[in-house]
Amino acid sequence: MPAEFMTLPDAGRFALVNATLPAVLVKGFAAPAKEGLIAADLIISDGKIERILPAATAPADLMKADMRGGMAWPCFVDMHTHLDKGHFWDRRPNPDGTFDGALMNVREDRIANWSAEDIRVRFEFSLKSAYAHGTKLIRTHLDSIPPQPDISFPLFAELREEWKDRIALQAVALLPLECVPDEAVFNGIVATTKRYGGLLGGATRILPDFEKILDTLFRAASDNGLDIDLHVDETEDKQVLTLEAIADAKLRNRFEGSVTVGHCCSLARQDDDTAKRVIGKVAETGISVVSLPMCNMYLQDRHANRTPRWRGVTLFHELTAAGVRTAVSSDNTRDPFYAYGDMDPVEVFREAVRILHLDHPLDTSARVVTSTPAEILGRPDIGVIAEGGPADLVLFSARRWSEFLSRPQADRIVMRNGMGIDRRLPDYRDLDPLLEK
Template identity: 75%
Template sequence: MSFVELPNAPHYVLANATLPAITVEGYSAAASEGLLCTDLVIADGKIESVLPPGTAPAALPRADLREGMVWPCFVDMHTHLDKGHIWERRRNPDGSFMGALENVSADRAANWSTDDVRARMEFSLKTAYAHGTKLIRTHLDSIPPQHRISFEVFAELREAWKDRIALQAVALLPLEQVLDANVFGDIVAVTRTHGGLLGGATRILPDFEKILETLFKAAADNGLDIDLHVDETEDREVLTLKTIAETKLRLGFQGAVTVGHCCSLARQDEDLARRTIDLVAEAGISVVSLPMCNMYLQDRHAGRTPRWRGVTLFHELAAAGVPTAVSSDNTRDPFYAYGDLDPVEVFREAVRILHLDHPLDEAARVVTTTPADILGRRDIGRIKPGLPADLVLFSARRWSEFLSRPQADRIVVRNGMGIDRRLPDYRDLDPVLDR
């Protein structure tokens, strides 16, 4: 039984709703802890108006939320749909980063056919949709010939899901292949054909600056943006984030550049970290933190308690004007054994791990407005008259209530109507995993 029943009408009111003010446009009022009390008027699948509580037309059908929260649908801007849900088939026995690399590589070589990738990606999309996600960017392992298989599956699913979840894809390639003209040229061509982005995982490599320059020039020549995995290590000597910012500035690259992880930044001395952050801000680079996966992988040593949380300097980056967001990253694969592509879980854990609280006034932006802006979709992740009524309703009224429970009784509304929130059964994956 839902905590509230939605009116069965095209024109209705969500009365006495509590909205995160940072997600609201076209309405202004005094907020408490960044929360607004409003009446939301829904008409023909769109948000018609945001009004002071108790002022919506009395003649309209209504659902009284009794101050329950209403959020816009979520944005999950860094995921790995192609890797998801292989844990039962290929585990990571020691939970290490190298163990993750080795076991994903082995599973990819043995199993990642078109049918296998499609089944696992679609399972992930069903899960994300049920949780209230509207926009996902996924990285796709692009080691030939896998790039052609995975991008073709992605294109098929992007079309099939276009009215439910907007999808973007990044070619995640081994960066040393950038200097192999034939291999890199084919990856770029496939990425361009499917409207993707160029990416990869940076680390200290011979000719790293040449690799970066070649990558940036290829992106510029083909009208592609860039999204990189950066400094996903506790090694304080790894400083590729700084080099990326310097390269973007030197080349005058006009496309969007996003970087994920940036873990080693938190291991640098204060002066070096500040110089790097200033460069990132000057270069207009966006940063996404993956707090659950980073805390799982970083500083993991057998028989030793971890000494740090594995995450980047999130507050310092945000204070410098760098667009910052959080996201799911991996789901039930060797890089992260857990997770369910649920932005509520990601947000809740990010608040704890990154100390996004005290105050929480603007915290909701990290899974809504900011990642939507980074991904170039200002029509998603916000509540605004004229936008589709794509909303997530919660019985929780205040932050303490919201963050203390998993919000499993939430109601997801798409185009003004509640959806079937039943999650797919893990048994649905047995036919591919049992192989």
């Protein structure tokens, strides 16, 4: 474990003093802000945030931990991941780094290796990493090509129960939309998804009768009380723009559930009039958008012996300005779709600031890995700092944005219920028995 910058008191009631908080994440307390950062003292009692006070006003008789201006954030939300896919790169790499290569290698590895035992080890490795980094809520997509749902969803339910006091878990059935017209197959996936409290999802692309497929998907979700979370337009091909069709389908079917879309890369390839029209529809329908900046930059515009010409990400600023709820997330981790990553929202945030230009100003940027994804996932109680809420915090030595964004913050302290956790990350050697197949 790296040397930590401070020591928390071993007490039921104490104060974190001289803390710097992202104002956008603080509820019920206001103070003068500089670059969206405010100074405060936090009174922690029996695992909860009892009071948020102006800096240097904590009661004199309380035991104190001096943050010396360091930042305190709420725990993170990673709203688009693939925990069933993670950590098998060494077993089945994607040598050319292309999207088609990723599809092929995942398919072959799934057929050969994805037993409940195999997925459990890799899934838990990701959870251990995420927990050590300070994550409290994760939504994962689960590959749902039959017979995989009957393996992955029961395992997910077991892990959701086992981890419920550490990380809240949600699951999306990532089904091939080609199967929707096959009633037996589609109805089976819907039934499994409903049984385990999941969401319906899939990766959209232009298919014959695409509008009919979307209508069937939306009706199934409505009839079964399910929300929808789709992979959308993960391509540089500007001829592919299914995002508009999804917005139209939500309106046409008067769907009242939540709809989230991820990627939306080809939106950035459109002319201004087309982009404005589509963004307007997304805002009108209340669809939320999550960008996956690290994976999108890795896969998009990748061609052999050629430098990429564009960043691969969606029109994040334009969507946000139109009133669309926007967030960023990890996506894949050490698998054929993305060879790297560690389920660390600080890394995701730092890279998103660079890739998406979420800086200058940075006043509200902290929301993209905390409060906004929590709201999208229906958990507005997570990702904020509020009196009466749990003292689930991530503490940093960094005092200002330049300090925060210039280092990986490896010396952070993660607090759960007012106590520091063991932040040791799992050892990659734990995966060796799986990868030697």
